[in-house]
Amino acid sequence: MMNPPQRRIAHLDMDAFYASVELLRYPELRGLPVVIGGRTEHEPVIQADGSKHFYRLREYAGRGVITTATYEARAAGIFSGMGVMKAAQLAPDAILLPVDFDIYRHYSRLFKAAVAGIAPQIEDSGIDEIYIDLSDLPDDALTLAKRIKQAVKDDTGLSCSIGITPNKLLSKICSDLEKPDGLTILGMSGIPERIWPLSVRKINGIGPKATQKLASLGITTIAELAQADLSLLQTHFGRSYSVWLHEASHGIDQRPVITDAEPKSISRETTFERDLHPRQDRLVLSKAFTALCTQVAEDLKHKGYVGRTISIKLRFEDFHTVTRDFTLAAHTADPVLIRRAAGECLRRVPLKKKLRLLGVKVSALVSIRSACGIEVSPQRELPLVP
DSSP, X not given: OOOOOOOOEEEEXXXXXXXXXXXXXXXXXXXXXXXXXXXXXXXXXXOTTSOEEOEEGGGOOSOXXXXXXXXXXXXXXXXXXXXXXXXXXXXXXXXXEEOOHHHXXXXXXXXXXXXXXXXXXXEEEETTEEEEEOTTOSSOHHHHHHXXXXXXXXXXXXXXXXEEESSHHXXXXXXXXXXXXOEEEOOGGGIIIIITTXXXXXXXXXXXXXXXXXXXXXXXXXXXXXXXXXXXXXHHHOHHHXXXXXXXXXXXXXXXXXXXXXXXXXXXXXXXXXXXXXXXXHHHHHHHXXXXXXXXXXXXXXXXXXXXXXXXXXXXXXXXXXXXXXXXXXXXXXXXXXXXXXXXHHTTSOOOSOEEEEEEEEEEEEESTTOTTSOBOOOSSSXXXX
16 A cells, blocks of 8 residues: 655745735836835826826825835835834835725736646635645646746736645745745755744744743744743643644644635725714715625625625724624625614614724625525625526
């Protein structure tokens, strides 16, 4: 009996994805520090002579956050999640562009389709990253990686970085080692040299709080974590998480690549540039609320799902967050019904403080194809597959 082939799992991560897509639209910005995170009014303006005026970070006023940035902007210390105003202090002349999720989703579909043409065993891990199981493919890892990278480049004009190892945990670390346009292939024997010198934060699943607690124990690198006594870890982190920390530091991860994962929910939310008053800003809030419901309905239609439970999320000026939900009698993807149910949720929340965030979510999903025999509300914008 032949032994099964050693697993070859790839993690593909698009390079500065949103920013790179924007550079396809505005190639004149290549090589410049560009930040994605502005509002619609920060779209480039066509001048009388046909040239474009791009907004600069120093022109921004508000409390928005950076979605992503080009590598030139990152070199100035700008990173995802940073406040735009703080970024303006670091690089006031950096270009500011608004977020355009529609075009990012378009390019996301393109790069995933390009990969599927070569290696169809794909786990969708986000708009700009996927895991790929290469174990059963005949070509060697280097050949496959080069073919995949070229296919993505040909179909999108964008570059990606790939890590190939025996498991998902190591591959995600390796895809980040040689960015941009990187390629790292690593076996278990390469862990001491390539993985152990890295910060524990490089392990997906070790967040800021765990990193801080490990540092208080004198553990800052993956090597130090691998050498830590398991009983010491269990004292501070509990049994299950400590066992996971120990295994992760040794590159152990048995998770499969899940190719048929079903989404549990689909949601949209927006953070306002200023806190909005429930009465004085009622029209603005109502417009934003309706837009979120419409966007969620469009997302459901695109992904081929209907849902029953409608939820809202409110974050007030003091950062207190509340949620409410309402379960419909039938599954739907109708924006009008979603808006009506979300409104029912909203009526159950005392609106006495200003709002800084509003979100809408649809859960209890079923695919349209499997909706036969399940009561589904009449659809005005989403045709049902019989």
